[in-house]
Amino acid sequence: MTGNIFDPNFGKQTPPEAPMVNGKASPANPVHPPGNSQTAGGVSPPRIIELRNIGQVYGQGDKAHVVFGNFTLSIPDIPGRGQFITIMGPSGCGKSTILRYISGLQNPTSGDILIGNAPRDPGKSVPMVFQQYSNFEWKSVLRNVMLPLELQGVDKTEAEARAREMLKIVGLADHADKYAKYPNLSGGQLQRVAIARSLVVNPSILLMDEPFGALDVKTRREMQDFLRTIFEAQEDMTVILVTHSESEAVFLSDHVVVLNANPATIVANIPIDLPAVRDGAARNDSAFEHYVAQIRKALSY
Ligand SMILES: Nc1ncnc2c1ncn2[C@@H]1O[C@H](COP(=O)(O)OP(=O)(O)OP(=O)(O)O)[C@@H](O)[C@H]1O
């Protein structure tokens, strides 16, 4: 199956196409899904993220655990338009590993990770929000949000101004001087700090690994509404979210990619055709439950 999640033939059984290398057919190479092939003119379509022919094996011999065989996932770059993509799948199938590859926290056993059509720059990390609160607890909320700017060499006055602006956006302006730890801040507020710290550098990609998994149902919904609003306000940001909640995936996403395990395979790519500008009412849209059911079905394969 093609790994290009926006390929209209995604999910359909298609005959393997001739592999293309540098625009020429190459029988010696494994079949690339259409999303990885160069076009007839020799120009690759732009990709914001591409995991190409990924292999990840732990252990050896009889005990080898193949998390990824020849795994490919390709996300096109749509200039001027953000994308919200959610990855779902059974526990242990490799979702967090995919985020770690993109962020630069882990390298696969084999294969290529491309960001913006170029091999990922090991010197550049992509921000990631985790389920566990990942703030620097001994620093204030403000200092937490300033930190990535300071690491980029932005001077302190500008870093503080930008951090304060971001804290306003995430609704924490009045909490700037508190330590970024529980119970000084609630779980939802702590995740807002982590989101602010990620967004303050204007990332083109934001990774989120079950960011609301530890929150109660009401706070979780509020955070979903908040995240969708923040996403819509960004001009051109790709969010890759991992969640186990079908309704969270439907509410937030433009596309939901469903994996199965051992080794990970893409079993479904579900475009979510809800209004681009969403508020809580989108959950009552007649299509909402239909998408939830579609994801559940894909997850049960
Ligand atoms: N250092 C390691 N040694 C052996 N196996 C590992 C190691 N790191 C990860 N794995 C395995 O890789 C697989 C994928 O892990 P990953 O954390 O990506 O799963 P996941 O899909 O995020 O699961 P969950 O939904 O539970 O978070 C798991 O089966 C895990 O046991």
Ligand SMILES: [Mg+2]
């Ligand atoms: Mg995980």
